[in-house]
Amino acid sequence: MxxxxxxxQPIMREGIATILRKAGIDLVAAVDNAVDLVHVADTYLPDVVITDIRMPPNLQADGLEAVLKIRADRPETPVIVLSQFLDASYALDLVGDDPRGVGYLLKEKVASPQIIIDAVERVVARDSALDPDVISALLGRKRPHDPLAALTPKEHQVLALMAEGHSNTGIAEQLVVTVAAVERHVTGIFLKLGLSQGASGHRRVLAVLRYLGQ
Structure with missing residues (x-):
């Protein structure tokens, strides 16, 4: 890979580079600005692009804009964006119309190497890897007449894991319940939120994220 x-940030860059190399991932380029990131992605056509959001040249959301350009040119490119701040709007912008191969992690999570490696493996497998804290922020917003209030505590747990990109099997493993039980919860969630269940797991994640982002 x-x-x-x-x-x-040199220390953060070297830290992530070390994590990737120890996991057997070939880091073919490490750059410190968004312009060069787009260039090396075009040059090397990597299996995954990992980037900070705020970086030169403007120290705004340059990293996010860079990966959006990369995915516009090659939609199949897996990307992981790292953010110092919990900003759900960045995650929603990143996902766009297709959550496949997209990851969004808070920088503080990089201190745990396995989290970033798991995220890499998930996006390369064309799944999504969205930070649980971002999903919690979206779930926790107060809105008038919020249908989320009708969900049971277990349905809230299932909804959060769905939005992170987990399959029914993955949710069952995390909650230590049967897949059939998860399927019943998912059906109830979609009915209460007025969402189409659909056959595709990716459409399911997108539907949930769009609802939470309203």
Missing amino acids: RAVLGED
């Missing part, structure tokens, strides 16, 4: 990395 080959990766390119965009991170303007």
Whole structure:
């Protein structure tokens, strides 16, 4: 597996590079600005692109804009965006119309190497890997006449794991219940939220995220 990395802080860049190399991932380029990130992604066509959001040249959401350009040119490119701040709007912008191969992690999670490696494996497998804290923030917003209030505590847990990108099997493993039980919860959630269940897991994640982002 080959990766390119965009991170303007040298210590963080080297830390992530070390994590990737120890996991056997070939880091073919590590750059400190969004312009070079787009260039190396075009040059090396990596299996995954990992980048900070705020980086030069403008120190705004340059990293996010870079991966959006990369995915516009090659939609199949898996990407993981790292953010210092919990901003659900960034995650929603990143997902766009297709959650496949998309990851969004808070930078503080990088201190746990396995979290970033798991995220890499999930996005390369064309799944999504969205930070649980971002999903919790979306779930926790107060809205008038919020249908989320009708969900049971277990349905809230299932909904959060769905939004992170977990399959029914993965949810069952995390909650230590049967897949059939998860399926019943999913059916109830979609009925209460007025969402189409659909056959595709990716459409399911997208529907949930769009609902939570309203």
